[in-house]
Amino acid sequence: MTATAEQQIRFLARLGAAMCAANYPVTLVRQMLDRTAAHYGVRNDGLALPNHVQVVGPTAAEGTVVRGARVDSDLRFDQIFPLARLVSAAMAGRVSAQDGDTRLDEIQGSARRYPAWVTIIGYGIQSAGLSLVLEPTLLNVLAALLLGAMVGGFLVMSQRVPVLAQLVPAVSAFAVASICIVAALRLELDHVGLRALIPPLAVFLPGAAITLAVIELTSRDVIAGTSRLIAGFVQIIQLAFGILIATQLLGMREDQLSSEAVNHIGPWAPWLGVAVYGLGVMLFLAPPVSFWPWLVLISYTAYAAQYLGDLVLGSYASGFCGGMALTVVALAVSRMRSAPPAITMILPGFWLLVPGSMGLIGVTELFGADGDSALPATLISMISVAFGLQAGLVLWQVTRRRSTR
Template sequence: MSVERGVAAVVLTVALAFAVSPVAAAVAAEGSGITRPQVPTPVSTEPAPETPAPTDAATPVPPTDEPEPVPTETGVPPTAEPTPTEEAPAPTEVPVPDEAPVDEPDNTELAPIEPAYADPDVDPVSWIIAIAVLLVGIAVLFLIRRRAPRRRVNEVMPAQAEPQTHAEPAVVLAALESSGEAMIDAGYSVVSVTEALVDIAAANGYPTAEIVVFPTALFISASADGQLRTGVVSSGHSALLLHQVEELDDAIESAQSGALPAAAVPSRIVAIRRLPRPYNTAQRLIAYMFLSSGISMLLGASWAGVLLSAVLGAVVGSLLLAGAGTARRYQALITVGASFLVGVSVFLLIRTDIDPGVLPSLIAPLIILLPGALLTTGVVELSTGQMMAGAGRLAAGSMQLILLAVGIVAAAGVVGIPAREITSAQEPLGALGPWLGVAVFGVGIVVYQCARPASLGWILLVLYVAYGAQVLADVFLGGVLSAFVGALAMTPVAVIVARQRSGPPAIVSFLPAFWLLVPGALGLVGVASLLGGDTGGVSSLVTTVSTMVAIALGVLAGTAITGRVRRGPGAI
């Protein structure tokens, strides 16, 4: 029995060892963090041992321990499923058949435009002053109309009267050539020159004379007794001053009526060209300072800007007076040099805290060089069918603007321009400033252009009427139409003034008012902006062209009104 119990105990021990060994290995692996692969429990295919029959001399044999399997540690982590790196392609849209286009209504609306009188920036004091000035001007005109006008020569003897003598063709041709050349130098339009020369030819017995006038040339053809005489004159080389223009106007009227013989016309013209100036060089230089200061007041400068304009006006005036006798081929250099000096001075000064106003300080010293009158006269000539003359003046005026703009742009490139509003000063002179500027401008233009001292009052009357009409029209009609009204108002006033005993010819009082109204400043700003790469200058050029056309139409309308009052060279 003891032997059987011993054998049973050995068998039970071996069975327990096989049963416990997988559990112990799993616990050990779990504690060390290593996952132990599951090892299947070996299943014995051998038949279960039979219990041997007990023998007396049996010797117990110890059981053989089978080797316990050792788990193999692997450091390779389990492989993760691969993540796709490329996005799935977008689904292809199925083409939809094109539908017939449907016209949608255009919902574009025009930007609202307020009437001119609704502008909140309009200063009521300014247009009240304009009304008062116009009323005073009308009263003065009414009073002088009641006085006996001076007797003009062409009113004593009409221009179309039969000539008393029949001059030789060569004599008449010389009279026409000298008269036409002087009128072109004085600034008359080709229409006025043609009409005056036709009257002179008719007064001397050549009513069929053919006359062609250009701004720089004159072609005259006269025939008598089967002989044709033709003359060609180059003109426009030297400008006449206002005191010379006044004498020329009287001489032309005398020649139109026949009171001045054709043989005496050339010598009279030569004497007019040699007339001494009523003011010396120093007085004219000071007058240019007044002229520059007055324009700066009109453009909205501050007191500092007025002072700067006067100083720069002295510099530019000195250049112009010194270069008066210079050949025409060097005039372009004087123009560019003057604008460059003005530009450098202004651009350096605005870098300080002084606020002179950029536009007034740039434009005012260059006022005489601005071709506004030339451009507007060209528009007048184009409007009257003089295409060659009108186109030539427009080309010359545009070139003058470009020369001035080149100097300003060059100055900006050398000095640089800080960000600054260019229209006017931040602290202008106020509502009374421009009206004071008209008087200062009038005094300056009379002395610098050498008008007779007796003409000062009449010229100021025309200036104030023109400016007052422009300011008042600007309130109700806007900027472009205001130029038309100003030109329309000043033309008959200039003609009425010319009928007075002490009044200057119409063109003498008309030209200063023309300089006051013409938009040369806007044109210069536009061209300078375009040369500097700013496309915004196009709007300034468009405004300039529109204003010139408006002034031209105003002059034509005023001439039509006054044509019944007086016909002569002074009828612009």
């Protein structure tokens, strides 16, 4: 085997691992490996899992060559843009293994666009936008802004001290719930709205993980899909655990936790919240400035589809409608010359689909009086978004095939 072939196998493994770190389904990772290997003229007998990619090269006089790459952490959102361009170039055979390795090094070594304090403020603004969407009251919006900034600080700290990252969801949930409960007791409020707790914790909701799990399970990638599904539910339980510990320590009764929606600002508030959310995403995730109009388009598309789905079909189907519209529009727009990759438009849309947030409410209520109905409600509301995204993919593929005939 030539040195060039060995380098090609190594690059394929690294590129596949980078795609997994960017939350690509392993189905697409394998497709990339097969198509790129075909352009290189090497055989690919590889393995793709959410945390590991292994590529086995062709057998020659020197024997079979195996190269693997491990996924240690997720890529930042801003790094997904150049990665998507590299993936497209590799699948089209427009990049050599040596150039691909160099570009991967540049992507993985790129610095953050903004300093840490901008990231913290950005997450606070994003949280305030979600508060306008979920629970539009002046007190909730102010609390979401401040608590979101606090959680943003936790996230920045965990990035600098990676060993703390596994504790951040539970610690953040405990801190947010504790502050909300203490404030409610001091202000003599009769309840604490669970929806008011969600915006600062939205970054931990595993909507993307559960959606990827559904796609992989239905594509017969059982190991990858099952591992993602379990990891997603464990993260939800971490959030619920933090909230429950706070309620027990501070003496908040279960009947004082409410999931009823309240709007004290006006029917226009959620629509304003979508724009505020988009501004927060631009500061928190730091995508290119040119991403702003596409983010606004896709965010309003997802929210409008969910809103109409709720009016026509009911709350559970609203997530399905939002996910389907989000996927179809993102895929259609991504074909425009100046548009960003579809995956960069789909990921921010998950945090606007309320059933992902309702999953947290449902798991919390499992420990209360309504536990007999909360579990099926949680499963249906969260997975409906995943089925919506998958339906959008199928609809797009069918439409493309008919248009090419």
